[in-house]
Amino acid sequence: MVERTRGLDIACHAILVLGGLLVCLPIYFAFVVGSHTIGDVLAVPAPWLPGDRFFENAQTAWQKGNLGRLLVNSVIVAVGITVGKIAVSLLSAFAIAYFRFRWRMLAFWLIFVSLMLPVEVRILPTYEAVANVALPLQWLVDALDVGRLMGVEIALDWNLMNSYGGLILPLIASATATFLFRQFFLTVPEELCEAARIDGAGPMRFFRSVLLPLSLSNMVALSIILFLYGWNQYLWPLLFTTDKEMATAMVGLKTLIPQSDSEPAWNVAMNAALLVMLPPVLVVMVLQRWLVKGLVDSGK
Amino acid sequence: MLASTSAPSTQGTRHASGAIFIDASKDAPQKWRAPSGSSAARTPRRGGERYSTAGLKRAHYRQARLPFLLLLPQLLVLLLFFFIPAFRALAQAFVITDPFGNSVQFVWFDNFRALLASPEYQSSVWITLWFTLAQNALTIGIAGVLAFATDRVIRLRGLYRSIVLLPYAIAPVIAGILWAFLFNPSVGPVAHVLKMMGIAWDPIRSGFDAFLLVTFAASWKHICYNYIFLVAGLLSVPPSLLEAAAVDGAGPGLRFFRIALPMIGPTIFFLLVMNFVYGFFETFAIIDAVTRGGPGGATMLLVYKVYQDGFVHIDLGSSAAQSVLLMAFAIILTLLQFRYVERNVNYDV
Numbered sequence: 257m258v259e260r261t262r263g264l265d266i267a268c269h270a271i272l273v274l275g276g277l278l279v280c281l282p283i284y285f286a287f288v289v290g291s292h293t294i295g296d297v298l299a300v301p302a303p304w305l306p307g308d309r310f311f312e313n314a315q316t317a318w319q320k321g322n323l324g325r326l327l328v329n330s331v332i333v334a335v336g337i338t339v340g341k342i343a344v345s346l347l348s349a350f351a352i353a354y355f356r357f358r359w360r361m362l363a364f365w366l367i368f369v370s371l372m373l374p375v376e377v378r379i380l381p382t383y384e385a386v387a388n389v390a391l392p393l394q395w396l397v398d399a400l401d402v403g404r405l406m407g408v409e410i411a412l413d414w415n416l417m418n419s420y421g422g423l424i425l426p427l428i429a430s431a432t433a434t435f436l437f438r439q440f441f442l443t444v445p446e447e448l449c450e451a452a453r454i455d456g457a458g459p460m461r462f463f464r465s466v467l468l469p470l471s472l473s474n475m476v477a478l479s480i481i482l483f484l485y486g487w488n489q490y491l492w493p494l495l496f497t498t499d500k501e502m503a504t505a506m507v508g509l510k511t512l513i514p515q516s517d518s519e520p521a522w523n524v525a526m527n528a529a530l531l532v533m534l535p536p537v538l539v540v541m542v543l544q545r546w547l548v549k550g551l552v553d554s555g556k
Numbered sequence: 557m558l559a560s561t562s563a564p565s566t567q568g569t570r571h572a573s574g575a576i577f578i579d580a581s582k583d584a585p586q587k588w589r590a591p592s593g594s595s596a597a598r599t600p601r602r603g604g605e606r607y608s609t610a611g612l613k614r615a616h617y618r619q620a621r622l623p624f625l626l627l628l629p630q631l632l633v634l635l636l637f638f639f640i641p642a643f644r645a646l647a648q649a650f651v652i653t654d655p656f657g658n659s660v661q662f663v664w665f666d667n668f669r670a671l672l673a674s675p676e677y678q679s680s681v682w683i684t685l686w687f688t689l690a691q692n693a694l695t696i697g698i699a700g701v702l703a704f705a706t707d708r709v710i711r712l713r714g715l716y717r718s719i720v721l722l723p724y725a726i727a728p729v730i731a732g733i734l735w736a737f738l739f740n741p742s743v744g745p746v747a748h749v750l751k752m753m754g755i756a757w758d759p760i761r762s763g764f765d766a767f768l769l770v771t772f773a774a775s776w777k778h779i780c781y782n783y784i785f786l787v788a789g790l791l792s793v794p795p796s797l798l799e800a801a802a803v804d805g806a807g808p809g810l811r812f813f814r815i816a817l818p819m820i821g822p823t824i825f826f827l828l829v830m831n832f833v834y835g836f837f838e839t840f841a842i843i844d845a846v847t848r849g850g851p852g853g854a855t856m857l858l859v860y861k862v863y864q865d866g867f868v869h870i871d872l873g874s875s876a877a878q879s880v881l882l883m884a885f886a887i888i889l890t891l892l893q894f895r896y897v898e899r900n901v902n903y904d905v
Binding site: 259261264265267268269271272275276278279280281282283285286289297298302304343344345347348350351352353354355356357358360361363364366367370371372373374376377378379380381382384385386389391392425426428429434438441442444446447449450453459460484487488490491494495506509510513520522525526529532533536537539540541544547548551552 | 610612613614615616617619622623624626627629630631633634635636638639640642645648698701702704705708709712717718719720721722723726727728729731733735736737738740743748776779780781784785788802807808833837838840841844845859862863866867872875876879882883887890
């Protein structure tokens with residue numbers, strides 16, 4: 257610090273403590289309610305301290321919300337999205353930064369433009385696209401009238417609804433991750449590639465043995481953000497799963513929220529909310545430094 | 557086509573990463589062309605470049621097929637789930653389909669005209685606007701104060717940071733549930749306190765209360781994001797500037813407003829854009845968990861309305877027209893975000 261300002265320092269600590277309380281109090285109350293019976297929760301005055309029913313409520317929530325199955329789904333989807341996005345964008349960034357070919361700038365711009373189309377604004381047509389991925393092919397078949405040539409009616413149908421593919425595949429394109437890796441590749445010394453070529457390594461060998469190990473820290477930082485992104489997805493699984501067994505924990509959680517005062521099982525709902533937010537919270541707490549790096553890098 | 561599109565990107569990336577970016581066509585002498593056998597020798601000389609080399613490594617490969625294979629997965633996903641759906645939304649916005657899907661009639665801008673004239677849509681636009689502005693002011697304001705304080709303290713700084721960061725891990729749905737509980741009139745602790753203070757509070761019946769509740773929940777979830785960037789931005793302000801100002805007699809407050817704040821201006825601009833993106837597109841889950849657009853449409857944000865009209869009321873033309881308008885807005889926001897990358901010249905956050 258430049259100078260000593262006792263009063264201001266105390267005020268700063270006070271502000272930060274207030275900020276901490278603002279963050280923690282909602283979580284604390286979720287814990288308090290999650291550890292009481294519903295009778296205690298509805299009593300006046302309401303409890304302000306944790307009770308002893310936490311694990312019983314957790315059990316109820318687990319069964320009522322089918323959380324075992326849904327959490328497994330969430331893990332599969334979140335990991336699938338993370339791995340898929342990183343793999344796909346690493347390859348694209350490699351192609352764009354290290355190859356000279358005819359449609360390079362076009363590919364770059366196509367990926368860039370996708371930034372402008374968040375899922376939320378094209379809900380309905382994307383829904384149709386997932387309900388039948390083969391639809392564009394079908395148009396092609398219809399337009400070319402292939403069916404009449406061969407004397408058969410061709411109906412293509414490839415439905416991704418209620419499958420892990422439908423939950424993961426449409427989300428693995430990532431302009432942000434592609435740009436992050438491209439930006440990183442541009443900082444890699446040119447000599448590495450030249451040396452690799454002199455040693456007779458082809459492009460894929462160079463990618464595997466030089467670029468991948470170098471990108472490791474970026475991959476870790478990014479995968480934290482992507483894992484949180486995948487785990488916290490809501491709209492997408494809500495739309496593409498009609499089968500309750502294929503929903504994710506986020507969607508299942510909604511069925512536990514009391515919608516009326518007739519059955520106010522807030523203790524179970526809050527308990528489930530705590531369970532579902534536990535994995536990402538742990539990830540953030542343990543890997544905080546990497547998270548900040550990833551966020552600041554990808555915002556750039 | 558290549559010439560026109562490559563120009564802004566060259567500029568943008570060079571500004572963003574300074575010396576890091578190496579543009580083969582400008583900086584590198586010709587002999588630096590990567591050794592790639594006979595094909596290098598056949599390269600047309602400067603000025604006769606066939607394709608743009610913006611953002612290309614100086615040492616690169618020349619192959620035709622491999623890069624396409626590498627790009628294929630990403631482009632295929634984009635084609636199937638981005639471009640074709642977006643194009644179909646565009647097409648659907650200009651037609652009326654009867655409920656059984658038998659006849660399709662091209663109606664030019666009728667869907668848009670009906671949409672813009674409908675009072676529900678107008679009120680939804682205003683609600684979204686107010687929501688986003690309030691959320692923006694709350695998050696940047698609180699995050700700014702916290703970041704300023706974090707920059708001043710030395711002891712416990714790491715702990716404070718970890719705690720303020722926590723909501724980043726929490727999904728919007730869960731943030732919504734937590735706040736819905738806190739402010740629930742029959743069980744929520746905050747609602748109890750309000751009742752004791754004699755303040756009437758009922759988000760289930762009062763539209764304004766519901767609006768406040770949704771705004772609080774959305775802001776609470778997003779403060780951490782703003783905070784991370786502001787703290788990183790304040791850290792990157794050169795200490796020599798601050799010390800010089802201190803020698804000239806500027807106190808901590810003056811230094812913050814006169815030096816640190818202008819220097820992190822681009823970061824704030826970026827955060828404003830990102831908050832708009834968040835408010836417009838990512839708050840769907842909060843609305844769905846807390847109010848479902850009610851009561852009486854008081855929290856009917858635009859993205860929730862697209863979903864409602866498309867999936868609940870099955871009004872395809874109107875939903876598609878709304879999608880197109882939102883897309884236009886998303887494009888504007890992305891371009892603004894891109895401006896940030898270009899303006900971020902002096903230092904990296």
